[in-house]
Amino acid sequence: MTSESDNAINNQKPTHKPRPWVDLLVSIIIPSVILMKLSGDEYLGSVMALVVGLAFPLGWGLFELIRYGKKNFIAVLGLISVGLTGGIGLLELNAQWLAVKEAAVPAVIGIAVLISTRTRYPLVKTLLYNPTVLNVDKIQAVLKKNNTEAEFDARLQKASYFFSLTFLFSSIMNYILAKWIVTSPSGTQAFNEELGQMTLVSYPMIAIPSMIMMIAIFYYLWRSIRRLTGYSLEDVMAPHLADKVEEKSSGS
Template identity: 30%
Template sequence: MPDPKPKQEHPLANILVNVVVPALVLSFLSKDPEIQVKLGKVARPWHIGPMWAMIIALVLPLGYGIWHYIQTRKGNFFSALGLISVLLSGGLTLYLWNDDGSVKENAGLLFGLKEGLIPLFLGFAILSSRKSATPLIRVFLYNDTIFDIPKIEGRISQRGEESRYSGLLDGATKLFAASFFLSAVMNVGLAQWFFRGFDAEAIDALEVYNAIIGKLQWAGFIAIGVPLMGILFLILTRLLKGLRDLTGLKDDELMMPR
């Protein structure tokens, strides 16, 4: 009997566990009951303090990644990057939080650089893989789960269009890498924006820090993710147009059947 088809990760569950729920946890659970009383505010039952809120926000995506691996028995490149991001966030937070409840003055810059590090790495990795045996664009975008690559390359070979085909993929690779460089810059800028006016010496500095990180989670997903999806759509559109010209095939012949 054929092996059972591995379970697929649900994109909505991914977004909820990795973005939405951690952002909500950091935004609403971070308040310290004792500090709330000192500030003359009401301490709610869900106010568990900045440390526990940060731990929960980090454990959720980490636990989900482990659960997903157990379910699928298959590694995932983006899940691995998510795990690295979680560990970096936790390690950086431990460094930025002082024992007296204050936060280091350069928190905004350092967290922004952390947020920009992974897309910057991906951009350089994609760009440097252009001439390798396995360009990363074939892993992320131009692969046999989306395109009927054997049919496409067979037609390319018949028409002697190998040079133009390589140029098309090279252009798509550069644009794809540029989207990650743009994401890196926007991540740094977004962190600077949200950390503007942050008082690192305030009595509730840790709570405010967590609230800012929570805002960065959802704001980054919207403000950065949406434009990048637009760039991805542009790349796919240009790829399809170029492949139609090179092969004479229609879109439904270029793509794998769904």
């Protein structure tokens, strides 16, 4: 009786569509900016900035859990990352722990990417090879028809290894930047300012190279799809993206 009612409730939940970039924005980027830029006494203060920063990944994770019945890995990761960064400042721990934390978060993601290759849901598949980016059903149908599913899965796994290397690069660079820039005692105004400076420097030194690596991985994945299916990029774009491209072409 209980299982039947649980199944009925689960069936009523709306279909969950992966939104990795929204996850990153809400769970990691916005809380980090709040913590780095608004933790000074003239703004929110250290405690309130931590509370507000934690509210984003916590609220987003609970929303996805309640609405879709899905546990959001990125929201959990953001909660841990923001909590550790804020905790280091509040507890006035040695700045060395910030460098360790900055290196540990991308390292943990990289390890998670590797572990996910041994599961049914590789993270690279969730982020890049998903229905919000590509017409997965269309691609899979041709792969099955051409009997090339195994070859594509092998290439997808290789893309996962490349993906994990981008996080290894971020981990090493985060540690170097944290050791180089953040030298003031934690819990001080200078410490918060150095955190903001580190965030600004990390964009050209870490974020942009990592984005280039991500684009290269997507290009590798697309070339694999093109080779195994014969489709162009326009042919395999997700329907909603293809419609937007067609509208722009018609408008011009």
